[in-house]
Amino acid sequence: MYAAALFDLDGTLIDTEPRSQEAWSRLFRSHAVPYDDAIIRGFAGRPAREALGDHVHRFSGRTVDELFAEAIHYTTLADMPAVDTVPGALELVSRLRASGVPVGLVTSGTREYARHELDALGALHLFDVMVTADDVARGKPDPQGYLAGCAALGVEPSATVVFEDAPAGVAAAKAAGARCIAISARQPHEALAAADLIVPDLTDIAWPPRFRPVAAVTGSEG
Structure with missing residues (x-):
């Protein structure tokens, strides 16, 4: 699906x-x-x-x-908190790619920033498309970025799963018409309530994902 x-x-x-x-x-x-x-x-x-x-x-x-x-x-200062990968994130992206699932990045950062961060992780090659703040007129929570990502991959938003961590990103994904899995590590659950599924990180994510029932739409799991 x-x-x-x-x-x-x-x-x-x-x-x-x-x-x-x-x-x-x-x-x-x-x-x-x-x-x-x-x-x-x-x-x-x-x-x-x-x-x-x-x-x-x-x-x-x-x-x-x-x-x-x-x-x-x-x-850039030495006394700033260190940056690490989100648990399970790169493993999930790699697994999707190996399964033939098209994968894209939609970020509020600039293209230069996104390429630098992904290249540092050795993960730049994992993404089929990249939509950044340089590519849209309106950023999240506007859906423009996610609509552009779906168009670039040639898929309908309704057939796309978005992975997010912030309320603005969840709002953008839902406004685009996509399903959304939200990571709750840095945001309270109530701020992410619009997401279809809330998880602590990206370990043990099944594909295709099993979402909670949406009775008002189909009465069954998506």
């Missing part, structure tokens, strides 16, 4: 959220701009410049591009 898989990058394939959250927190602290956990979580899964646009008015005399460059600089 499911013909293809699309993966988010940050928080889904690689666990960059601790690093990202610290970089955003450091940005707010360095400018003495008040923030809380909800504000920092709000950056997850969204294009960085779009998310910064919601707050730039609070940073006196600064532009979005200046703030973005400063945050990126923080991610």
Whole structure:
């Protein structure tokens, strides 16, 4: 029933959220701009410049591009949290590829960033298509990226499973018409409630996945 898989990058394939959250927190602290956990979580899964646009008015005399460059600089510092792969992620992608399932990446990061991170993992070759923030006019939670990923793979969204970790990404996948499996490691379950399945990581993911019944649609499992 499911013909293809699309993966988010940050928080889904690689666990960059601790690093990202610290970089955003450091940005707010360095400018003495008040923030809380909800504000920092709000950056997850969204294009960085779009998310910064919601707050730039609070940073006196600064532009979005200046703030973005400063945050990126923080991610390169030696005292930032380490980045690791999400358990089971690369194994799942490799298994899907070996089974002939088309696999794509849809990320809110730039193409340069995505290629760098995947190349560092030796995983760049695993993806048939890549849709980045450079390829869309509107980022997640808008469905444009996932619709573009499905079109590039030549599959219908209804026959696609999306793997995500952030509320914005889940919203984008569902708005596109795809099924969504969400990873709950960095987000509360209630923030991911729109997903069709919530898992702690990507170990032991069956393909095709077995989702909970959707009685309003078919009355049976998808």
